[in-house]
Amino acid sequence: MKKFGIGCLAILGGVFGLVLIISVGAMLSGGDDDATASDQTTTSVDDSADAAVAEDAKKVDKKSTEATKSDDSEKAEKVEKTAGIGDPVRDGDFTFTVTKVTDGPARIGDEYLNTKPQGKFVFVHVTVENHGKEAGTFFGDNQYLVDTQGRKASADSEAAVYLKDAQSLLEEINPGNKLSGVVIFDVPKDATPASLELHDSMLSGGVKVAVK
Incomplete structure (x- = not known):
């Protein structure tokens, strides 16, 4: 009878240990998934910020180019409009x-x-x-x-x-x-x-x- 009780306890201990190992593994696996998701979210935010900065830079370059062209046009217009004899x-x-x-x-x-x-x-x-x-x-x-x-x-x-x-x-x-x-x-x-x-x-x- 004592041997039977000891055997049962051993079996229960083994089952409990297996369950504990599985639970810990699941927790660790879930943590990795969360970290991966977090990394992916951070990467996505960084990519969006870089894209926004690049777009702003394009707009600034475009405005600068348009301003330069406008200045050049005004200068050319002034040269063309210089009056001469008879004007x-x-x-x-x-x-x-x-x-x-x-x-x-x-x-x-x-x-x-x-x-x-x-x-x-x-x-x-x-x-x-x-x-x-x-x-x-x-x-x-x-x-x-x-x-x-x-x-x-x-x-x-x-x-x-x-x-x-x-x-x-x-x-x-x-x-x-x-x-x-x-x-x-x-x-x-x-x-x-x-x-x-x-x-x-x-x-x-x-x-x-x-x-x-």
């Missing part, structure tokens, strides 16, 4: 049209009252029209000539006194009226006019006209 350009209330640019004489005036240049005279023939609501004053000294060496010369108002019908010393233009005059510049003998900077007043932004 009307507006600054403030005045519209200027440069009709021609010529070398002036070695002396302006008559044999008694005259003036000579330090270098050479350049005559800029221009038409000025007032589009404003009030009278405006066209003043030769507000105009500038830039040569091919980048030198900027102001007008020679004294020489304009000696030139008949220069109409560029200090001329008032009523609204709707226009005048044709000559702005005189005294520039170095080696100067070649490249452009003009024309203003309706001393403080205006000015407008550029290419003459070369």
Whole structure:
């Protein structure tokens, strides 16, 4: 009877041990599955984040490229729109049209009252029209000539006194009226006019006209 009881206990102990081993194995297997699932979830999140960053980078590059193209187009448009001789350009209330640019004489005036240049005279023939609501004053000294060496010369108002019908010393233009005059510049003998900077007043932004 004792032997039978001991045998039963041994069998029960073996069964219990087997169940315990199976349970532990199942728990360990489940932990691995959870870790794998966790790793897969983390990988998926990382991949999504990388994809989002890449997409944002593409958008930034696209915007940068479009901005560069826009800047290039604006620069090209400005170059194309640079006015030349015969083109009307507006600054403030005045519209200027440069009709021609010529070398002036070695002396302006008559044999008694005259003036000579330090270098050479350049005559800029221009038409000025007032589009404003009030009278405006066209003043030769507000105009500038830039040569091919980048030198900027102001007008020679004294020489304009000696030139008949220069109409560029200090001329008032009523609204709707226009005048044709000559702005005189005294520039170095080696100067070649490249452009003009024309203003309706001393403080205006000015407008550029290419003459070369």
